[in-house]
Amino acid sequence: MNNIEENIVATSRFGEVAFAPDDVVDFPRGLIGFPALHQFVILRLNETSAFRWLQSLDDPRVAFLVTDPKTYLADYAPPSADAEQHLVLTTVNIPHGKPEEMTINLAGPIVINAETRQARQTVLDSEAYTTRYRVFAKESRPPEEIAA
Amino acid sequence: MLVLTRKLHQSIVIGDGIEVVVLEVRGEQVRIGIKAPKNVAVHRKEIYDQIQEENRSSTDVRPEDIPE
Secondary structure: OOOOOOEEEEEOOOEEEEEOHHHOEEOOOOEOOEOOOOEEEEEEOOOOOOEEEEEEOOOOOOEEEEEOHHHOOOOOOOOOOOOOOEEEEEEEEOOOOOHHHOEEOOOOOEEEEOOOOEEEEOOOOOOOOOOOEEOOOOOOOOOOOOOO | OOOOOOOOOOEEEEOOOEEEEEEEEEOOEEEEEEEOOOOOOOOOHHHHHHHHHHHHHHOOOOHHHOOO
């Protein structure tokens, strides 16, 4: 019997996952390319991992691998995010079998209001931010700061 | 697709609050000005497409490839 404070989503990757209503993040406009997906929960792989899955509740087959970009770029601060109120995540791309080629998308950060649980994916249309920042490449240069 | 031909400094109005104007033509490049309400996103299409592609790829990551 389900605890009435607990909801379950049957995901394609992780089987059944429990979450609380307070964990739900709402994207009124979905994500870019996925405008019909609005309700998500953020799943941790384990206690220590820097990576999370942004799991869709509308389509259980869809989950985006995300991470906190500050793990790799301490100064990354999209103009649209207020550090105190907002959680910033970026999507992560790992070519199959090549974790050393992992990239994160600095041009399309996901900004979540920690209090209201409303979120959106913003577009940073600037040469300073790349959609494929190679986090492990020694020659990767951090994006230069741009004026707001 | 609606196709219009404009000369330098001529504009196009879209909906109620969006205006697109040709600011400058230099060789193969066209400088375009866009007036739109703050709540309307305006971006170069390539960026939008790239972000969409990165989103899609991030759904395709194999859990076993994720570093510890």
